[in-house]
Amino acid sequence: MFWVLLVFWTICSGSGSDVCPCERQELCRQIREERDFEVFVFDVGGKKWQSYNWSMVTTVAAFGKYDAELMCHAHSKGARLVLKGDVPLSYIVDQDNRTAWITEKVNLAKSQFMDGINIDIEHQVEEGSPQYRALTALVKETTEIFHREIPGSQVSFDVAWSPNCIDKRCYDYVAIADSCDLLFVMSYDEQSQITGDCVAMANAPLSQTFNGYFQYLDLKIDPKKLVMGVPWYGYDYSCLNLSQEGKCSITKVPFRGAPCSDAAGKQKPYSWIMKQVNTSMSGRLWDKQQLAPYFNYKDESGQIHQVWYDDPDSVCAKAGSVKSKGLRGIGMWNGNILDYSDDPVAQQQTAAMWNALVAC
Structure with a gap:
């Protein structure tokens, strides 16, 4: 009865099987080749x-439902497909x-x-807390086990x-970087904590973004991580x-x-x-201090909005520093959030965003 339930659970959970779903069996072999330059894509x-x-994609993190077709296609392009790993820290404080x-x-x-x-x-984690130590241990142990069980596999954090x-994410960044293969630095949502004037600002201002990388490098973290x-x-x-100066005051x-x-x-x-x-x-405006585009619009009720975003110009300003700083x-x-329709204008805009990652 146990085995019947186990098989039923496996099928219903969509957790996969040992039967290769690809048309060509070799596409089910895990990707082991290391790329000198990563283009890391989150797919939801x-x-x-x-x-x-796909001419530039090297790794896809699958944050949506498992898609065997995506796995086969990624492997056909020599790109990795990696799991999403998320767990409450209170749970993994316990070693077992x-x-x-x-x-x-x-x-x-x-x-x-x-x-x-x-x-x-x-x-959020307090430095020196049980969760702080558990998180560091989790990354180290995950990397060791994945590398042993799936040779050539990639563990990123x-x-x-x-x-x-x-x-308040006070992690042991040096130890975590030493343990895993890559740190994906989320250089966005940089206004998650505003201590000055409560006004709309760029999602990822250039100087603030660069300061973040300088701080990681000051910790002697390998830029190739x-x-x-x-x-x-x-x-x-x-x-x-x-x-009158264009500053948009926002709700606290x-x-x-x-x-x-x-x-x-x-x-x-x-x-x-x-x-x-x-x-x-x-229309599109450009902030010379934050080096980011924005615009103002009125909604149907007459409410004024200000929108801050990134486009090929602001992405290029950041991407150009990736190689010069020796980042991975x-x-x-x-x-997923570009317009992949057949509209000619959308196609140009989408291609420009992809190209901005590497062509600057």
Whole structure:
């Protein structure tokens, strides 16, 4: 009876099997080749991956439902497909729980013919706490077990744009970087803690973004462990007041100790932004200090909004520094939110965003 239930659970959970789903059996072999330069893509489900620029993709982190067709296609292009790894820190403080979680993930990766795991844990942690030590141990043990069980597999860990306890994420960044293969630096949501004027600002201002990397490098973290993450989305803020200088005052929404945050805005995909800017009251504007585009528009009720986002110009300004700083690569959150339709204008805009990752 136990085995009947186990087989039933496996089928219903969609956890994969040892039967290769690809037309060619060799496509189920895990990718082991190391790339000198990473283009790391987060995919959140659906079929938009079919329109990615696969000539540059090296790793896809599957944050949506498992898609065997995506795995086969990624492998046909020599790209890795890695699991999402997320777990409450309170759970993995216990060694047995930690080992069980890692064992479950590595077995899942094997059954789905995947090539590693991206650990995405963004919880607040106090330095020296049991959770602090458990997180460090989790990354170390996950890397050791994945490397042993799936030779050539990749283990990456997502970190904030700066190691300075951003959002109270006070992790042992040096030990974590030493343990895993890559740190994906989320160089976005940089206004999650606003301590100055509560006004709309760029999602990822250039100088602030660069300061974050300088801080990681000051910790003597190998630049070849760092992948720069850029946003393919922006923030739409309702303005309490729009000053003559163009500053948009926003509602105070506290977050993890800060009196104001980007939570006052709504995240909008690049595909929406490109349509909205064309009908806006200002058209595309460029902030020379933050080196980012923005625009103002009125909604149907007459409310003024200000939208900050990234486009090929602002992405290029960041991407150009990736190679000059000797970083491992670049990536985005997320690959799905461009317009992959047949519209000629959308096709040009989408191609420009992909090209901005490497052509600057």
